[in-house]
Amino acid sequence: MTRIAIRAAGAVAWLGLIAAPVAATGAPVVRLPPISNKPPPVAQAPAAAPAPVAAPTPQAPSPAAAAAVAQTGTLRVPEGTELRIRFNDALSSGANSEGDQFSITLDDNVELPGGAMLKRGYRGKGEITSVKKKGMMGQPGEMNVRLNYIKVGDTRVHLRGQKGGEGKSSVGTTVVLTVLFGPLGLLKHGHEIEIHPGQVITAYVDEDCKLQAPLEPPPHDE
Numbered sequence: 001m002t003r004i005a006i007r008a009a010g011a012v013a014w015l016g017l018i019a020a021p022v023a024a025t026g027a028p029v030v031r032l033p034p035i036s037n038k039p040p041p042v043a044q045a046p047a048a049a050p051a052p053v054a055a056p057t058p059q060a061p062s063p064a065a066a067a068a069v070a071q072t073g074t075l076r077v078p079e080g081t082e083l084r085i086r087f088n089d090a091l092s093s094g095a096n097s098e099g100d101q102f103s104i105t106l107d108d109n110v111e112l113p114g115g116a117m118l119k120r121g122y123r124g125k126g127e128i129t130s131v132k133k134k135g136m137m138g139q140p141g142e143m144n145v146r147l148n149y150i151k152v153g154d155t156r157v158h159l160r161g162q163k164g165g166e167g168k169s170s171v172g173t174t175v176v177l178t179v180l181f182g183p184l185g186l187l188k189h190g191h192e193i194e195i196h197p198g199q200v201i202t203a204y205v206d207e208d209c210k211l212q213a214p215l216e217p218p219p220h221d222e
Contacts, residue, residue, distance in 0.1 A: 074210050
């Protein structure tokens, strides 16, 4: 029993001698991380860059917008523009005299270059240039007039009775009523020439005219 104990003690002593130098050396002790059962993280793919946004395609202005733009600045009324002109006064070769003036009105809207509208209702003046009362033996009366202008704001748009200007201004061209109104029954054998209020004829702008926009509206009674 004593022999075994000694060996056991020797063994203990021997182990103590072996362990002591290791501790005395001061060598670092390597500690391993604990083993985890979780799977390794999966690398995430980089986020895709946002798709470029296309610039909006410029849209052509609508006719209404173009007309609105045309309402500012200066508007041109071209020479030869056709106008429907209405007589406002009653005229007669038996009652009127040369030099008498009468009132006229633009009877229809007129579209100008660029989409602006010259509205019906602008007023102007005309003048009787010659008149002859009916004569004896059934000779009919005669009366010729001149359409002078219509007034838009402070601007006078001069008129003429024929479409062609023959390359020069024809301001004051006389409208021969015996020609224009004969087929309408206004010229009757043995009678005076008469023009009733509301009678409409065609006239033409005599020369290029510039109007300041926005246009003043026509008179309210139109």
